[in-house]
Amino acid sequence: IRIGHLSSSLSSIGLIQDIRSELSKAKSKGKTIITYLENWAMLPEYYLASIGTKIVMPELGTLSHLGVKIELNKTKEFLKNFGINHDIITSGKFKSQLQPNSSQLTKEGRHQLQGVIDNLFDHVISDIKQERNLNWENTKSLFDGRLITAHQAKNNGLIDEFGYWNKAKDIAL
Secondary structure (H helix, E strand, C coil): CCCCCCCCHHHHHHHHHHHHHHHHHHCCCCCEEEEEEEEEHHHHHHHHHCCHHHHHHEECCEEECCCCCCCCCHHHHHHCCCCCCCCCCCCCCCCCCCCCCCCCCCCCHHHHHHHHHHHHHHHHHHHHHHHCCCCCCHHHHHHCCEEEEHHHHHCCCCEECCCHHHHHHHHHH
C-alpha cells in the first residue's frame, strides 16, 4: 500500500479506522501487508501504515505531527459584520457549543471537545502500540508533535526498512 498525503480531519481518522479494520482481517488470514510512506507522514498516514506487516520509508523521510488537533471555526461575529444576525436558543451547558454560529466556546464546551480528542488519540495510539508492539515508555515522547527522522523512526520500531516504492514492491513479491 503506497500512502501519500491524507486529510487529518476527524472523519478521515474514522475512514482510516475502517480501512485498518479490513486490512486487519486480511492480516489475520495470513496476508502480508507492506506499507510504503512517501517522504513525509503525519498521524493519519502513519496510523494507516501501522497496520502493515512491514513499513518502508525513504531514508530521508520524516514523521511529524503524531498528535490530534481540532480547529473550531466560529462565524457569529463574522456574519454580524455583514448584517446577518441570528440567535440560538438552547437549554443546558453543552447544547450549542459546537455550532459554528454560536458565541465563543465556554469552559464546558472546551471540556467536551477535549474529552473527544483525548479519547480519539488514546484509541489511535492504542492501535499503533498494539500493531507495532511498541514499548510505550520508550516511545511516548515521540508522539508529542516533534519531527522524527526516518533513522529515529527505525531505531524506535516505528518503521522497518529504508527504501523507495520499488523496494516496497520487491519486498511484497
